Amino acid sequence: MSQPIKVGFIGLSTTGWAASALAPSLLQPSLQGKYNLVAVSTTSEGSAKASAEKYSTQTGHAVTAHHGDSSLISSNPNVELVAVSVKAPMHKQVVLPVIEKKRDFFIEWPAGRNLKETIEIAEAAHRQGVKSFVGLQARNSPVIQKVKELISSGAIGSVRSTTFVGLIPRETHFWPPVITPEYVFALDKANGVTALNIAGGHQLDALTYLLGDFSTINATATTIYPTATVLDANGQVTSRTISTSIPDQHSISGVLKSGALATISTSGRKLLLWEIDGEEGSIRMESNSSVFINLNNPTLYLNGERVEVEGSSSETVGILGSAWAAYADGKKGQYATIDDAVKNHRLLDAIDRSLAEGKTIVL
Structure with a gap:
């Protein structure tokens, strides 16, 4: 039996997304023997120490603190895989030193603010010969795995069309019309965390994973909410508003x-409705809880x-845990790599060009 992969985790504090989802999925009992969390790194000495203490207690062994x-x-000789969970504008500057130290890495989508940055990360990974996730x-x-099985078995015959309708409800407060203070940075498109980039990126990866790549793409869009109201730290509405285009x-x-x-649409009130129609039948997926299939x-x-x-x-812990398991077991194609991220960004870039030029883009 192979030894557990020793993980160093950048951005794993005691609270937040990494603490509430990524770490629990990595440390769940079903992955015991596949991973071993050995180090954490945060922006400050105090938060790193608190995180190391938390996970030392949780795992039953010493977890080293870095900041x-x-x-x-990445220089810690005990670290084999570095997991990066920081805000997208920081992805490139955080992960490139990891790659230069020849450490395999996990990085959150979008793996860079844009296509250019993601390509830079991919090129560095290939140059250093490290594995990515x-x-x-x-x-x-x-x-999604079951749908892939159904399609491959011929259950609906040859796929002729697919329609995806999804919505990010305003109650999430990630994007306008109402946002939390920590998501104000999402209102700057240059930061790479628009709803199209994040939610759309996850949806497009699932679609192309099941049905293959696009040959042409065309897009139209509108701004329904040109102004975002910012909540305070307690989630209460403030008088602060920010314009966005x-x-x-x-x-x-x-x-x-x-x-x-x-066909993909992000309008209406249906959170998720995805239909795949074939010559011999149809598949439908529905959710009233979230558009995020990941x-x-x-x-x-x-x-x-x-x-x-x-x-x-x-739900979340199980899905994320399956991804960690696929990587640990070396099941290529069943987990996304930096090359998949580049392909996804090329598609998002084509959508942006279609919007800007008002025409169909040939891929």
Whole structure:
């Protein structure tokens, strides 16, 4: 039996996304023997010490604290894989020193603010010969895996079209019309965390994972909420507002390399409705809880009949844990790499060019 992969985790504090989702998925009992958290790194000495104490207690062994420059945890001889969970504008500057130290790495999507940065990260990874793992975990949903199985088995015949309708409800407060203070940076498109980049990126990866790549793509968009109201630290509405011109509603269509037609819409009130139609039948996925397939399992129907999917009751931790397991087991194609992130960014870049130029983009 192979030894557990020794993980150093950048951005793992005692609270926040990494603490509430990524770390629990990595440390869940089903992954014992596959990973060993040995070090953490945060921006300050105090937060790093608190995090190290928390996870030393949780894991039952000493976890080393680092803070500041990412090269420090990457130089730890006990670290084999560095996980990076920081804000997107910091991705490139944090992960490049990790790669230069020839450490394999996990990095959250979008793996850079834009296509250029993601390509730089990918080129560095290839140059140093390190393995990569990117947080595009929708493909690890047991429902998505079941759909892939159904399509491959010919259950619906040749796929002719797919329609995806998704919505990020305003109540999440990630994007306008109401946002939390820590998400103000998302209002600057240059930071790479628009709703299209984040939610759209996860959706597009799942779509192309199941149905193959696009050959052409066309997009239209509008800005329904030109102003964002900022909440205070307690979640109460303030008088502070910020103007934004970032489109928040999109209609995207294109032809897949298979010849199938794909349509994606981010409007309406349906959180998630995804239909895949073939010559012999249809698949439908629905969710009333979230548009993020990487965090929640939609309900699956085949020709109108509900399909029970093993493991679908386990939501965020289960899906993220499946991605960690796929990487540890070396199941290439079942976890996303930095090359998948580049491909995803090329598609998002084509959507932006279509919006700017008002025409169909040939990929």
